[in-house]
Amino acid sequence: MKPLDPTHDVEAREAARGLLHTYAPRLAGLAHQALSSVVRWEWAHRESEWEGPDPVRRQVYPSLPEPRGDAGRRYGFDAGGVLRVAESVERAADGDWIPWCRSIWVWDEGVGSLELYSLIEEDGAVQRLRRVALPDVSGGRMVGLATCFDDGRSWIQRFEYDASGQVIRRFEFWDPAPAYQGPRARYDYAYDDAGLVLEEMVALDAHGDELPEREVTFRRALPDAVRAAQRRVASELPSRVRAWAERAGAQADSYCVILGYDVVNHALPPTLALGRRSDRPSGGFERDDEIWSGPDFATFAVDPEEFASDAVFMDLSLFFPAPNSVNSALFDNFEDQLIEARNRGLVIILTLWKYPPWMNGLANTSSGGYQQGSKSAAQRLPDDVSTTSVWASMILCLLTAYSTGSTTPRKAGAAIDVLEICNEPNGMCWPQSTSSGIRTAGCQVGQMMQTALIISSWFGNQATAIAGPGATDVRYGSANGLDDANPALVTHTDVVVFAQDVVASFTSAGFVPGTRAVFTTHNHHDIAGQHLNVAVVREQALRGHWAGWPYANVNDPHIWITEGGVTPSMLAAVGIAPPDYQFARSLLIAAAWGRLDNNSTAQTTQGGAGVDLFTHYLFETDPGYDCGLVSSSATGPRVAQPSYYTWKSL
Amino acid sequence: MIDATAFYDPVLPWSGRAEELRKQKAGVALVSELGRNYDTYHEELSRRLVALGRPRPEDYKTIQPYLEAWAKVQAVVRAEDLLRLARDVAAGRGPLQPSERPPLVDQDDRLMHVEVAEKLSKAELATETSP
Numbered sequence: 001m002k003p004l005d006p007t008h009d010v011e012a013r014e015a016a017r018g019l020l021h022t023y024a025p026r027l028a029g030l031a032h033q034a035l036s037s038v039v040r041w042e043w044a045h046r047e048s049e050w051e052g053p054d055p056v057r058r059q060v061y062p063s064l065p066e067p068r069g070d071a072g073r074r075y076g077f078d079a080g081g082v083l084r085v086a087e088s089v090e091r092a093a094d095g096d097w098i099p100w101c102r103s104i105w106v107w108d109e110g111v112g113s114l115e116l117y118s119l120i121e122e123d124g125a126v127q128r129l130r131r132v133a134l135p136d137v138s139g140g141r142m143v144g145l146a147t148c149f150d151d152g153r154s155w156i157q158r159f160e161y162d163a164s165g166q167v168i169r170r171f172e173f174w175d176p177a178p179a180y181q182g183p184r185a186r187y188d189y190a191y192d193d194a195g196l197v198l199e200e201m202v203a204l205d206a207h208g209d210e211l212p213e214r215e216v217t218f219r220r221a222l223p224d225a226v227r228a229a230q231r232r233v234a235s236e237l238p239s240r241v242r243a244w245a246e247r248a249g250a251q252a253d254s255y256c257v258i259l260g261y262d263v264v265n266h267a268l269p270p271t272l273a274l275g276r277r278s279d280r281p282s283g284g285f286e287r288d289d290e291i292w293s294g295p296d297f298a299t300f301a302v303d304p305e306e307f308a309s310d311a312v313f314m315d316l317s318l319f320f321p322a323p324n325s326v327n328s329a330l331f332d333n334f335e336d337q338l339i340e341a342r343n344r345g346l347v348i349i350l351t352l353w354k355y356p357p358w359m360n361g362l363a364n365t366s367s368g369g370y371q372q373g374s375k376s377a378a379q380r381l382p383d384d385v386s387t388t389s390v391w392a393s394m395i396l397c398l399l400t401a402y403s404t405g406s407t408t409p410r411k412a413g414a415a416i417d418v419l420e421i422c423n424e425p426n427g428m429c430w431p432q433s434t435s436s437g438i439r440t441a442g443c444q445v446g447q448m449m450q451t452a453l454i455i456s457s458w459f460g461n462q463a464t465a466i467a468g469p470g471a472t473d474v475r476y477g478s479a480n481g482l483d484d485a486n487p488a489l490v491t492h493t494d495v496v497v498f499a500q501d502v503v504a505s506f507t508s509a510g511f512v513p514g515t516r517a518v519f520t521t522h523n524h525h526d527i528a529g530q531h532l533n534v535a536v537v538r539e540q541a542l543r544g545h546w547a548g549w550p551y552a553n554v555n556d557p558h559i560w561i562t563e564g565g566v567t568p569s570m571l572a573a574v575g576i577a578p579p580d581y582q583f584a585r586s587l588l589i590a591a592a593w594g595r596l597d598n599n600s601t602a603q604t605t606q607g608g609a610g611v612d613l614f615t616h617y618l619f620e621t622d623p624g625y626d627c628g629l630v631s632s633s634a635t636g637p638r639v640a641q642p643s644y645y646t647w648k649s650l
Numbered sequence: 651m652i653d654a655t656a657f658y659d660p661v662l663p664w665s666g667r668a669e670e671l672r673k674q675k676a677g678v679a680l681v682s683e684l685g686r687n688y689d690t691y692h693e694e695l696s697r698r699l700v701a702l703g704r705p706r707p708e709d710y711k712t713i714q715p716y717l718e719a720w721a722k723v724q725a726v727v728r729a730e731d732l733l734r735l736a737r738d739v740a741a742g743r744g745p746l747q748p749s750e751r752p753p754l755v756d757q758d759d760r761l762m763h764v765e766v767a768e769k770l771s772k773a774e775l776a777t778e779t780s781p
Contacts, residue, residue: 386720387724454717457707497749510755510759
């Protein structure tokens with residue numbers, strides 16, 4: 001353990017401050033040197049961007065593909081595997097990546113490294129040096145970090161480790177501290193067997209003595225909400241085991257039900273399997289109490305393929321780039337997927353999203369208005385959604401091609417069962433309201449559903465069901481998301497209010513939805529926040545007004561959840577830290593199911609009544625959207641995550 | 651504040667003086683004309699909707715005429731919605747949120763007069779909120 005040495009730390013701070021000034025004029029040259037040494041770039045996962053590679057260790061950073069969107073963060077490594085450059089980049093109109101801020105590392109062999117963080121001008125020139133961080137490395141481990149900003153602030157952190165390499169203490173030295181150059185705060189760390197980290201901050205006065213002020217943080221503590229989910233899952237286990245055994249068709253040679261608890265984290269909901277003697281491997285394990293691994297005996301063998309793509313998204317701006325023009329390559333690939341899914345006996349929901357300019361009216365716009373806030377032109381709802389609009393012509397094109405009742409399909413066997421006409425229009429799309437705050441998006445989507453139902457009705461008894469609105473389940477209370485610059489403008493609409501507006505557009509026009517109109521919503525936030533807003537939508541928006549699928553009965557409205565699952569950012573929003581992502585994800589998915597499962601012994605309310613579909617988005621993690629049950633094949637072998645086994649056991 | 655250009659859409663079946671003002675793109679005058687003469691224009695729209703009737707697939711050989719017939723129905727309903735908006739403006743009232751607006755079409759596919767629709771809405775609201 002390195003002893004505290006105030007003199008050393010003052011020197012370190014002064015060194016960092018000096019470097020801030022002396023290196024600034026040379027920054028362009030240093031940046032060029034660092035960039036020239038880069039032999040490979042690796043992309044940061046959007047959800048884990050803050051982590052990045054550790055600059056003080058040579059390492060292999062996980063290889064991720066370029067992001068599909070228009071922004072990202074990437075890391076450049078030299079031939080020795082050393083991190084040299086980190087850049088936040090944006091995609092230019094020509095497709096190139098343009099950096100807007102950059103950190104470079106200049107290595108001083110045997111001593112440490114210098115991090116230079118700077119903003120980059122549009123022409124690539126360095127705007128100014130903002131920060132210098134001078135790590136103090138000892139034995140391959142960072143024991144100190146002196147940081148100086150160009151506004152004069154600076155501080156130093158020093159770290160102490162135990163024999164296993166865990167940080168046990170951290171000191172903070174603040175600046176300015178004219179009289180006392182020692183630490184002003186001490187952080188003590190303790191770990192339990194499950195890896196829970198307790199951090200206790202002790203404030204120190206100007207003489208280095210302890211102050212009464214203390215702050216305790218549990219770095220990996222579970223919030224109460226997750227503990228509640230854990231208890232709920234545990235209480236439901238007996239009924240789950242019985243139901244599983246029944247579904248597996250237990251026979252004479254069945255001799256056990258296997259609870260496959262995670263070997264690392266026993267608090268995870270277990271996977272369930274039915275053990276049969278006939279399934280036993282030959283040789284050994286003759287006694288019934290000798291059990292090999294659960295999955296080897298599982299009647300429901302782990303097969304990540306079994307859930308593949310039953311919900312397909314179609315980006316209209318890519319599939320229909322111009323009027324009367326389709327991207328044939330995309331359609332061919334898409335239709336092959338439809339055929340494959342149908343061959344597996346899956347029911348297919350096709351969800352449409354994004355709109356090319358020729359479809360949403362922006363191509364005819366002569367002045368401005370090509371985006372709203374962070375929402376792009378392709379997220380603008382079409383102005384005209386009547387039955388003779390260009391948007392309707394696209395719906396007709398799809399239903400003619402893919403309705404099971406179509407006499408002119410594009411490709412034999414490529415058919416869909418349900419067409420969901422939009423995706424999260426209350427959050428992703430614009431405009432949500434007039435400039436004076438009168439909501440418009442819900443009515444527009446209701447009109448889109450009516451037009452699609454009219455077109456679908458042409459195909460008679462085999463008409464494709466029309467679904468919508470597929471709203472994101474965000475609640476804003478009585479108000480809606482409002483624009484900071486224009487407080488009257490609605491930017492996001494509450495899921496219940498949006499549903500009421502959709503229903504109102506039907507009611508107002510005297511349009512009865514009918515049995516082929518499916519009301520859909522998402523439940524990402526229900527899962528993460530442990531709500532049951534889908535039931536609120538049903539009770540406050542649909543009951544008494546919505547005569548849709550399956551009975552066309554306003555007193556018994558039904559609803560499908562066409563997207564669910566939680567991302568790390570959603571978990572972070574409810575206070576769940578990175579190491580617990582998979583654990584919490586599993587618990588929350590199981591708990592969400594429990595809230596909807598009316599047959600569950602733990603279910604005390606009929607929250608799931610009328611909810612006929614529960615889905616998970618995605619099956620396989622997208623490198624840009626970490627909401628999968630199975631890890632992305634883009635980053636290595638597909639591996640089922642704990643949430644996969646939870647999902648499978650529902 | 652409302653967007654007068656919404657009233658210019660050529661698919662909207664305005665008639666008489668309103669149609670002339672639409673062609674002139676005289677937005678303020680058009681909204682004023684419609685708002686001050688709600689009954690007249692409502693009657694005209696009602697007659698049009700009755701004449702159009704509800705299009706049914708079995709009445710058409712191909713889909714395009716079927717969709718065109720529906721577009722005319724949708725245009726009449728939209729025109730009634732705008733007509734009521736103009737009436738509110740003329741009376742100095744602001745537009746209502748979607749879920750607060752009285753229905754436009756009744757169960758027999760006829761346009762409802764705004765005053766009838768308002769009474770119906772109030773009666774339904776009273777039924778829903780009664781203990």
